[in-house]
Amino acid sequence: MSAISTVLLGSLSSGDHVIAQRGLYGATLALLADLAQRWGVEVTHVSGHDVEEMRAALRPNTKLLYLETIGNPTTRIADLPGLFAVAREHGVMSVVDNTFATPVPCRPIEHGADVVVHSTSKYIGGHGDALGGIAVFADRERHRRIRDYSCQLGATAAPIPAWLALRGLRTLSLRVQRQCDNAKLLAERLSADPAVTAVHHPSLESHPDRELAVRLLDGGAGGGVLALDLAGGREAGRVFTDALRLALAAVSLGDVKTLVSHPAGTSHRQLDERRLEAVGIEPGTVRIAVGIEHPEDLWADVRQALHKVH
Ligand SMILES: Cc1ncc(COP(=O)(O)O)c(C=O)c1O
Incomplete structure (x- = not known):
């Protein structure tokens, strides 16, 4: 959640509009609801399966699209290429949580994502014994900016869980x-x-x-x-x-x-x-x-x- 929070807090300002999939991980939905209530960020929820619904949700202040590759628990799959293409057309940043899919079968940057987040507490760590998260960036400049912001937030991995995540990758x-x-x-x-x-x-x-x-x-x-x-x-x-x-x-x-x-x-x-x-x-x-x-x-x-x- 700290990877997700860093990306959202580091990218959004009051008055921005977010298009987010319905039925996201509970804490992500709660974070978006809090941003809406206390920060004046507007949030519109969409199914994640319908390009026309996404087009209709766009506003002049739309800043960010947020999806999950595989939805919980019904395993519905978001139309990443379709929705990312619309986002790109309109200068909207695309973020996707790829925790359920993992980078083994699905690498969303290949389908047009700007940022991919993973809870490494799950498949990457792989043994249910270390909490962590990562954000992967398609763009070096955005990475530098949000990485600097993560240091301000203190959302930095502890050494042993970071090592366990790296060992899990093998x-x-x-x-x-x-x-x-x-x-x-x-x-x-x-x-x-x-x-x-x-x-x-x-x-x-x-x-x-x-x-x-x-x-x-x-x-x-x-x-x-x-x-x-x-x-x-x-x-x-x-x-x-x-x-x-x-x-x-x-x-x-x-x-x-x-x-x-x-x-x-x-x-x-x-x-x-x-x-x-x-x-x-x-x-x-x-x-x-x-x-x-x-x-x-x-x-x-x-x-x-x-x-x-x-
Ligand atoms: C899809 C998804 N994203 C993010 C998280 C948050 O992960 P963590 O508990 O490592 O912060 C979870 C946790 O269940 C999740 O299922």
Whole structure:
């Protein structure tokens, strides 16, 4: 979040307008809401999938476009090339959070981003034991300016987490490849289970952004996160998550260990059904941030937990 805060605070002034995707990571949305309330920054939310909607949202004072490559937890993919092209045409700076995708299958600067941010606490660190973040710049001058600002804010990485992030980079491509393969296998098998009403993963032909996934995620590697909707709703989500033995019920992602979360029972438990629906989450939605375990061990665990909700 300090990388994201530095980029936003270091780029925006009162009176600027931001176009931001709906359903961003909660703390990013809260930061934008705070900038709107206390700094007089205007924010318009868009789907991230519709170039015409983005054009309609543009104002003379639009300064920044903010997207996430893969949305949480429904794994919708933002139309990075389409929206970045409109931003460029209008002199608007494009920022994208590529944490869920990682630079292994997706490098947004190749698609026109000006700044790419990553929480290195996730896939880059890879072991769930170090907090950190980075911002990657397409432009040297912008990098220099925002780097200087990060020193003023004190948003500087501590040495040991920085070292752990760099060490994580050495195995990033192997881990992410395995996580994508494991996620694809789970997505395919879960799709055939009667207790599951929908599976969300960009590797599936049924995914609403499948064509974008093929273009943006190195031929359709869908990332390591998938979501499933359990027919039994909130109670089934709780039973399923509690029954897992190999996977761990925890909110983070990008760990070598599979982490499973049930938003309606944990991070989003304060939302009623109507408000859950507004953020694209069903009472029985479960997110699986797949690790690098043996795929059959992982499937055996998921299958035994599913039996508890049949
Ligand atoms: C997409 C995304 N961006 C940013 C963050 C913030 O990361 P950190 O907790 O390392 O500040 C998260 C954390 O879950 C995230 O999911």
